[in-house]
Amino acid sequence: MTSFASSARHVRPAKTAVLVAAAVRDRIVRGELREGDALPPEAELSEQFSISRPTVREALRILESESLISIGRGVRSGARVHLPSREVASRHTGLVLQVAGTTLAEVYEARACLFSAAARLLAERRTKSDLRDLRAAVAGLRELVDQPAEFLAAAASFNLLVLELAGNRAVAGLARMLTDIVELHLESVVRDWEVRPHTREAEHVCEATERLVALIDARDSDGAERFWREQMEESARYTLSRHGARTVLDLLQ
Numbered sequence: 001m002t003s004f005a006s007s008a009r010h011v012r013p014a015k016t017a018v019l020v021a022a023a024v025r026d027r028i029v030r031g032e033l034r035e036g037d038a039l040p041p042e043a044e045l046s047e048q049f050s051i052s053r054p055t056v057r058e059a060l061r062i063l064e065s066e067s068l069i070s071i072g073r074g075v076r077s078g079a080r081v082h083l084p085s086r087e088v089a090s091r092h093t094g095l096v097l098q099v100a101g102t103t104l105a106e107v108y109e110a111r112a113c114l115f116s117a118a119a120r121l122l123a124e125r126r127t128k129s130d131l132r133d134l135r136a137a138v139a140g141l142r143e144l145v146d147q148p149a150e151f152l153a154a155a156a157s158f159n160l161l162v163l164e165l166a167g168n169r170a171v172a173g174l175a176r177m178l179t180d181i182v183e184l185h186l187e188s189v190v191r192d193w194e195v196r197p198h199t200r201e202a203e204h205v206c207e208a209t210e211r212l213v214a215l216i217d218a219r220d221s222d223g224a225e226r227f228w229r230e231q232m233e234e235s236a237r238y239t240l241s242r243h244g245a246r247t248v249l250d251l252l253q
Contacts, residue, residue: 018059020051021059024039025063028084038081086177090181098248104182112233118168119225122216126165133165158209
C-alpha cells in the first residue's frame with residue numbers, strides 16, 4: 001500500500017487527527033482505497049504521518065463515526081475500509097430532518113417533486129432502449145397483479161427504473177434517500193405497515209405506469225411530469241391517511 005504521508009501535508013498540531021482522517025477519507029472517495037481494504041496498523045500509520053498512536057486512534061474514531069471504516073477486535077483486529085453508503089446517509093439525513101420537526105407529509109411532498117422531475121427528464125431524453133426497459137417492467141407488473149408482495153416490489157422497482165433512466169444521479173440519489181427515510185420511519189413506528197394492494201388497486205397501478213410510458217414515448221415532458229406527480233401525491237395521500245399527514249418523522253423507536 002502506498003504511503004499516506006504525501007496526503008498529510010501542512011498538518012497542524014491542533015487539527016492533526018482531523019486532517020489525518022481527511023487524508024484517508026480523500027483516498028476512499030477517490031477510489032484509491034476500496035471496499036474491504038485493510039488500513040496499515042496503528043504503528044505504521046503513526047510512522048507515516050509522524051504522529052503519536054493516540055492521535056492515529058482519534059483519526060480512526062472519526063472515520064469509524066462516519067461509517068467509512070470498521071475496526072475489528074481480536075483475531076480480526078485492524079481497520080477496514082467501507083465505501084460511503086446511501087443507507088447510512090439516509091439515516092443521518094432522516095435524523096437531521098427529525099430534529100427539525102419535519103413531517104411525513106413534507107418528505108412525501110419532496111419525494112413527489114423529485115420523482116416527477118425524473119419523469120420529465122426521461123421524457124426529454126429517452127432512448128429506444130429506455131422504452132424497451134420501461135415496457136418490460138410494465139409487462140412484469142401485469143404478471144404479478146395477483147401476487148401482492150411481489151407486485152409491490154416490482155412497482156417500487158419501476159419507480160427506481162424511472163429515476164435511473166432519467167440520467168440525473170443527483171435527482172436519483174436524493175429521491176432514493178427520501179424513499180429510504182419513509183421506509184425507516186414506517187418500520188420504526190408501524191410494525192405491520194406494508195400495504196398489500198387488492199387486484200383492482202394493482203390494475204390501477206399498471207394503468208398508471210402504462211400511461212407514463214406513453215407520455216415518455218411521446219416526449220411529452222410536461223404531461224409526464226404532471227401525471228407522475230399526481231400519481232405520487234395519490235400514493236402519498238393513501239399512506240398519510242393511515243399514518244397522519246402531520247406525523248413528525250421518528251427513526252428512533
